[in-house]
Amino acid sequence: MSVSMARSLRDTGRNASRRKRKDRLVNGVLIAAVVLAVIPLAMILFEVIRRGAGAMSGEFLSSVQPFSQRRPGGGYLQGLVGTVYMVAIASILAIPFGIGAATYVVEYKQSKLSPLIRFFTDVMTGVPSIFVGLFIYAILVQGKLGFSTLAGGLALTLLMLPIVARSAEEIIRLVPDDLRNAAYGLGARRWQVVMKVVLPAASNGLVTGSMLAVARAAGETAPLLLTALGAFTIVPELIGKPQSALPLLIYSEARGPYEAAHARAWAGSLELMLLILILTIIARTISRRAKAK
């Protein structure tokens, strides 16, 4: 680096002003890039809010889809219920398993299993979401569970598990060893140290990580296409009937030609993004408050 730079720095005068101009030009390019990068987010938020708010109403939040997509009115209530239902199932399964796996990786890091789990958890975060749905479809849906809330919930579990595990691992790792050693010094056993000292110390970060995983699961469509299928009414059954979800409704109504369906899809997107936004903000607020301590 130094030779080429030294050469270009050798003279002042005419060269100096040319270099300054280049610097300003590049600065302009960078700022242009930033603007270009921020524009899509601004555009999406603007369109979703504008069109979504226009179609949003009390009716939208409280009623189910009309029987025919071409009819205006109605709402996505069955999708909201389905999303909450399946994400709840997924959270109940994925969060304990994920935190458990992460705890093992950190607290028993000398074991041979630990680096393996860590590596493959990483690998699992990269699994395409359609593949997760395909797996559940091939193994569980055909002939066994059928399209159902449970199948959708299991697909979301597989999606959430590695995300929870990876974030939990980083958080638990951050807990200072001093805390652990102090507890051991007082005569605590391993399980006491973990359950009563480490995890509580990490609890803010764990909640944050879990909520971000929940937000991610709430927005997933592909795995639910093959497992929950979709429904026109509110479905309280765990198995036996297909289940609806907000992203599924948006997906199916966006692709047809009907204005009424499009309007509902925009409102549904607003609803979904508000849901995700609320979860994300709560998560980050918890984390920021923890850091401030």
Add this chain to the structure above:
Amino acid sequence: MAVADSLSGRRRGRLRADTTFRLILGFAGASVLLILAAMLISTTIQAWPVFRHEGWSFVTSSVWDPGTSRTEITGQYGALSFIVGTLVTSVIALIIAVPLAVAVALYITQAAPKRVAGPLTYTIEMLAAVPSVVFGLWGLLFFVPSVLRPIMDFVAGTLGPFIPFLGGPVVTYNYFAAGVVLAFMVLPIIMAVTREVMANTPEPEISAAYGLGATRWEMMRHVVLPRARPGIIGATMLGLGRALGETIAVAMLIGGSQRISDSIFRGGQSMAGIIAVTFQEAAPENVKALIGVGVLLFVITVIVNMAARLVVWMTGGHLAKEQNL
């Protein structure tokens, strides 16, 4: 840990608790391995008859003609169109996203005023919170017909006659449309990792450059960028991994035509897309073939992701906060 192990045996009861505890946690951890193995093995077994029937033409042939048998393989399953669709849209996405991400990361780490850097980072990472289906809806109903279509018409009209793959006629939803929206979706992760890597540029070297009288651009070009290059490569590969696996937004925008188009302004289908669009109607042999496509996608994505994380890890970037993306 050593302290714990050296406690005397009269606490055998507590030791049992410890062992149980370790087993429970170990089981939770092992479940990740078991699930991953189950996913890979069971899907490969299910898809095996199709792999055996097609052989290499599964990836080299573009003839996708599903049969309707419930017991044997009677159709032809060449997935080349979908492989091409996935690759072309991902490459277009990277061509747009990587320079943007590098530029933004440079700005944030080297040029931005302190109070802008934080909010700006947060804003770009918010893009990652937008669900895929919302990207698809926005692209489908607004961005592609209103913003991209005129651009595509213009480019196809002016450059098309000279450059075949930019040629018309233009269909509204095509490789290019899917690629551009995909670029926005992978931008956050590439930018986040690149920013991490650039933020780790040693201060002394930056100061040294300024001390020698370098302008900011010269410092970036001679100090930050060379050091960040392996990290940028890793970040790009992570973005590629994400792009390859993206299903919904691409399926909504790629055109759905199951062909390999010779222009980016016409459409095709992606691997994830063909699964999403046709599985519901797929007869058992077709389901096996779709599972096969899924396995192929899984293997490619996993290899790309593993290689990416290896590269980034070697250059000192940390992916802790970024795995949310």
Add this chain to the structure above:
Amino acid sequence: MKPLRLIPLMIAFTLVSTACGGGSGATTAVGSTNTTGSMQADLLGAGASFPAPIYQEWIGAYQSVEPDVSINYQSIGSGGGVEQFIGQQTDFGASDAFLKDDEIAAAQAARGCDPIHIPTVFGAVAVAYNVEGLDSLTLSGSVLADIFLGTITKWNDPAIAALNPDVTMPDEDIIVAHRSDGSGTTSIFTTYLSSVSDAWKSGPGAGKEVEWAAPNSVGGEKNDGVTAQIQQNPGAVGYIELSYAMENDIPIAKMVNGDGNAIEPTLESTAAAADGITIPDDLRFNILNVGGEGYPIAGATWLLAWKCGYDQAKADALKAWITWDLKNGDDLARELLYSPLPDSLQEKALAKVDLINSEG
């Protein structure tokens, strides 16, 4: 807005307010058949998008007849309908392509008894297009086949111009819009093309899914998706069920039928197309070689059910609903430009309905 549209809107308003009101026990029978409003069942059906508009209207109207019978119809395409039906995932299926012999064999093997085809309505497959300034278009079967084969690629091709002597055709590329999923509409369309074009017959042939040879093509899922593609692509031409074209104000072409008459797809020409065809006992048939005032690209659509395997409540509810559709659904069908079955065929269809669950 056509004034006739008010009627479905009123029905929709009624059903929405009923739904919001929690579904009171009082029912007003629409039509004259016996309704006690006392059945209770959940029915899941999936399949064709071709008749989805009318099925959804019928389901909506039936809510007031039997408020405790909840019917969930997922429009996923005929291919999906057949597959999910044979795979036992649904209570009834819907397809515009009747089951082929090997599908029937597979169905028998899967359930242990026969599947039943119950035709419900006839519909027209309209050739819709999006060409600026072109208000009317006439096409023949062989020209249409050539367009979809990719042999004709521009709107001002001499073959098209010959059929439209009063219009100056623009020099624009043709974008072919087709189905990307397994479709009964495709089946009706390609069966027609096979019957009028040898090149088509020996090429892509007929079926729910074919290889689309035209180089400038786009795919859409279900009739909804193809409609959207036609709307979004200047120069596009595609095949969609008539009611989708009407609903979205998309111009449609006149087709030259077997007698050389250029016929526009309407309720009347759809009904005329089905005139005089011989219908086999199993009620699986194609509408081909249409002449007179009939529109040449028309087809029937079927509901699929089983002869056995239902629990009694479901079987009763299913039979009641389909019977209601056949007897009371004519007006709603005509609203949406589907031609109801002529009386003789309706009797045969009702006889088939009786076979549902007849073997237990």
